[in-house]
Structures are given as C-alpha cells and as structure tokens.
Amino acid sequence: MEDTIEKTMINVDVVIVGAGPGGMTAALYASRANLKTIILEKGLPGGEVNNTADVENYPGFSKIAGPELAHKFFESAMEFGAQHSMETVVGIELHDQVKHVITSKNIYVAPVVIIATGSQHRKLDIPGENLLSGKGVSYCAVCDGFFFRNRHLVVVGGGDSAVEEGIYLTQFADKVTIVHRRDSLRAQQILQERAFKNDKIDFIWDTTVEEVIGDQSVEGVFLRNGKTGERYTYPCEGVFIYIGLVPNSSLVSHLDITDEEGWIITNEKMETRIPGIFAVGDVRQTHLRQIATSVGDGSHAGHMAYQYIQTLAD
Ligand code: NAP
Numbered sequence: 001m002e003d004t005i006e007k008t009m010i011n012v013d014v015v016i017v018g019a020g021p022g023g024m025t026a027a028l029y030a031s032r033a034n035l036k037t038i039i040l041e042k043g044l045p046g047g048e049v050n051n052t053a054d055v056e057n058y059p060g061f062s063k064i065a066g067p068e069l070a071h072k073f074f075e076s077a078m079e080f081g082a083q084h085s086m087e088t089v090v091g092i093e094l095h096d097q098v099k100h101v102i103t104s105k106n107i108y109v110a111p112v113v114i115i116a117t118g119s120q121h122r123k124l125d126i127p128g129e130n131l132l133s134g135k136g137v138s139y140c141a142v143c144d145g146f147f148f149r150n151r152h153l154v155v156v157g158g159g160d161s162a163v164e165e166g167i168y169l170t171q172f173a174d175k176v177t178i179v180h181r182r183d184s185l186r187a188q189q190i191l192q193e194r195a196f197k198n199d200k201i202d203f204i205w206d207t208t209v210e211e212v213i214g215d216q217s218v219e220g221v222f223l224r225n226g227k228t229g230e231r232y233t234y235p236c237e238g239v240f241i242y243i244g245l246v247p248n249s250s251l252v253s254h255l256d257i258t259d260e261e262g263w264i265i266t267n268e269k270m271e272t273r274i275p276g277i278f279a280v281g282d283v284r285q286t287h288l289r290q291i292a293t294s295v296g297d298g299s300h301a302g303h304m305a306y307q308y309i310q311t312l313a314d
Contacts, residue, residue: 007107012036014112014305015101017089017251020047021070022281022294022301023116024077029302031082035112035309039077040103042088046070047118048282049291051142053168058291066142069291092251097312099276111312112276112305115252115264116298119245119282119289124156128212129241136218136238141165144238145172151237154179154221156209161242163187163195169240170200177236179204181226204234212239247283259285270301276308 014030016023019041030037044050052066061069078084087103092113101108121139123129129137138144145168153173155166158180164187166176178195183205185192195201204223211222213233220235247262257272258264263285270278280297282289 005104007102007105009107009109010038012038012108012110013309014038014114014302015040015099015108015110016114016116017092017101018047018116018118018248018281018283019045019074019077019084020116020118020281020294021049021073021291022118022298023047023114024073025295025298026114026116026278026280026302026305027077027082027084027298028080029299030112030114030305031077031080033302033306035306037082038108039082039084040087040089040101040108041084042086044070045074045077045084049073051140053142055291089251092255094255094274097276111309112278114270114301114305115249115272115277115279115283116281116294117248117251117283119247121161121241122244122246124209124241124243126209126211128214132212132214132218132239135216136214137212138238138240139242141168141240144240145169148172148238150174152235153177153238153240154209154234154236155240155242156180157242157244158182158185158187159242159244160187160191162240163191165240165242166201167191167194167198170198173200173238176201177204177234178202179207179209179221179223179234181208182206209239245282245289249283252277268300269304270297271304278304 013035014037016039019039027039049066049070056063091102093100099113149172152175155178169176206227207223207225209221213220224231249262264279265285266279278301280301281294
C-alpha cells in the first residue's frame with residue numbers, strides 16, 4: 001500500500017536520522033556551515049534525554065531536567081536554519097554519490113546521511129515480560145514511576161541505568177529491590193554510594209529473573225540464585241528492566257556497516273566505511289554512551305559532512 005503512494009523527492013545536503021543529542025549537534029554544525037540540513041525524527045526531539053529526570057553530568061549545568069536540556073539542544077539545532085520534520089524513515093538506499101532516505105511521504109536525496117537513531121532498552125526475554133508490559137513491567141522509570149506510589153518494585157540490572165533509575169523510583173515506591181546477576185555493580189561509584197545509602201533500596205545479588213508473574217498486573221518475579229541454584233517467588237508490584245541497550249540500526253543492516261551486535265562502526269571522524277554515511281551517538285560502536293559523548297560525535301559528523309561535500313565539488 002505504502003509503495004503505491006507517490007512520494008516527493010526533496011534535495012538537501014545533509015539528512016540526519018534521529019534527533020537525540022548527537023543528531024541535533026550534527027544539525028547545528030552542518031547548518032552553521034551553510035549546508036541545507038534536515039533532521040527526521042519519528043517522535044519528540046531529545047531521544048533518551050526526554051526519559052531522564054535529572055541530568056547532572058553534562059557540563060555547564062549542575063543539574064538540569066532531561067526534557068529541558070533536550071529543548072535547549074533543539075533550539076540550538078534550529079538556530080542556523082536546519083529543518084526538522086516528524087517523519088519515520090523506512091529505508092536508506094545508495095545511488096552513486098547520493099543517498100535516498102525514504103519516509104512514508106518523501107524521498108530525501110542527499111550526498112550525506114548521518115545516522116543518529118540511538119538505542120533501546122534490551123529485553124530480558126522471559127515468560128510474562130511481554131504479557132505484563134504496561135501492566136507493571138516497564139523500561140522507563142520517568143514515564144511510569146509515578147504509577148507506583150507506595151508500591152514495592154524490583155529493578156533488574158547492575159549498570160548506571162538500573163542504579164540511577166532505582167534511586168529515582170524511591171521517591172514514589174515504598175521499597176526498591178535491585179536484582180543483579182553478579183555480586184558487584186557495574187554502575188559509576190557515585191551512583192553506587194547513593195544507592196547503598198538509600199534506606200528504601202535493597203539488593204538481591206547473584207540472581208537472575210526467570211519469569212514475571214501475574215495475571216492482570218505484576219504480582220511477583222521468579223528468581224534463581226546463580227551460586228546456590230535456589231529458585232523462589234519474590235512478591236513485588238512492578239518490574240523495571242535495565243539490562244543494557246540494543247542498537248536501533250535495522251535501517252542500515254543491508255549496508256554492512258555494523259558489528260555482529262548491530263552497533264555501527266565508525267572511525268574517529270564518525271565516518272562509516274561508506275563515503276558520505278556517518279553515525280553518531282548511542283547507535284555507534286563505542287565504550288561510553290553519554291550525552292556529552294553524543295554531542296562530541298555530532299560535532300565531528302557535522303563538520304565532516306561539510307568536508308565531504310567540499311571534496312565532491314572539487
Ligand atoms: P549497561 O551498562 O550495559 O549495564 C547493563 C547491566 O545489566 C549490567 O549490570 C549487566 O550485568 C546486566 N545485564 C545484562 N544482561 C543481563 C541479563 N540478560 N540478565 C540480567 N542482567 C543483565 O547498561 P545501562 O545501565 O543501560 O547503561 C547503558 C549505557 O548508558 C552505559 O554506557 C551507561 O554508562 C550509560 N548511562 C549513563 C548514565 C549516567 O551517566 N548518569 C545513566 C544511565 C546510563 P553485568 O554487570 O554482569 O554485565
């Protein structure tokens with residue numbers, strides 16, 4: 001059905017897919033270099049920053065609400081004439097020196113495409129998880145925490161997200177139990193210290209969640225201690241899952257620019273192996289995923305977009 005709709009061809013210099021911190025910074029740099037730039041984003045600009053209550057490790061702000069920072073990024077991105085359109089990209093095609101970025105309405109034709117599609121929370125892939133998603137199973141404390149006032153919650157994971165969001169949830173919940181598969185956390189030390197000091201947080205170590213139990217809503221989790229082999233039901237009213245990220249890179253899976261897990265491989269200039277295709281932010285193969293690193297990526301890509309287009313003119 002979609003394929004039969006006549007699409008409008010729109011020529012630009014740079015198409016940015018995704019309006020998180022990386023994509024928006026790339027737009028700022030590219031448009032400031034006088035390139036005709038458009039950001040395509042299916043949701044609200046800001047990406048994962050919109051789901052962050054307080055950001056306290058972005059320079060210049062001792063503490064700022066995630067959505068407020070996202071809005072500031074958006075204002076900066078638009079400052080030098082970049083455009084923004086709320087459209088879902090359904091395909092990317094290579095045509096000699098230009099690329100076609102295809103949405104349900106339009107085909108954007110450009111020499112440069114910057115992939116800034118980010119990542120999403122990994123699922124546990126256990127019985128009950130999908131069934132009870134939205135009925136007590138959540139991947140977003142900022143979106144859903146409010147609904148768990150005075151409840152007992154389980155948070156799964158041991159990284160920055162699990163610990164930070166676990167702390168955030170204590171403002172609503174009576175008790176937050178962090179269930180982690182090992183006996184030490186991966187999270188930054190400052191977050192660990194805050195969690196250990198918080199009276200509402202306790203930990204179940206060396207333990208994995210094997211099932212989410214409940215009928216109309218979450219009633220508990222079925223746990224297994226990896227060291228003792230003990231299996232038992234643990235009652236709770238909500239389960240927040242923070243066990244890492246998976247890349248949103250299916251759009252480029254045919255381009256052979258990802259590693260075996262789907263993260264996009266770039267060099268330090270954010271160039272992929274395909275000339276004119278760049279990647280920035282969380283979707284990139286990197287060992288640190290922060291707002292600050294995405295912003296750095298975006299500035300490189302926006303600058304390199306300009307350099308690449310110069311070489312085409314030569
Ligand atoms: P992460 O750092 O990859 O941590 C994932 C956690 O989940 C690890 O503790 C891991 O255990 C555990 N895990 C993975 N698969 C599991 C499974 N199948 N069952 C049970 N546990 C499992 O992911 P993240 O915490 O979502 O963070 C993602 C990125 O965002 C990181 O780069 C992080 O630094 C960044 N981030 C930063 C901030 C901040 O700066 N304030 C906040 C949030 C996120 P092991 O430890 O045993 O591997």
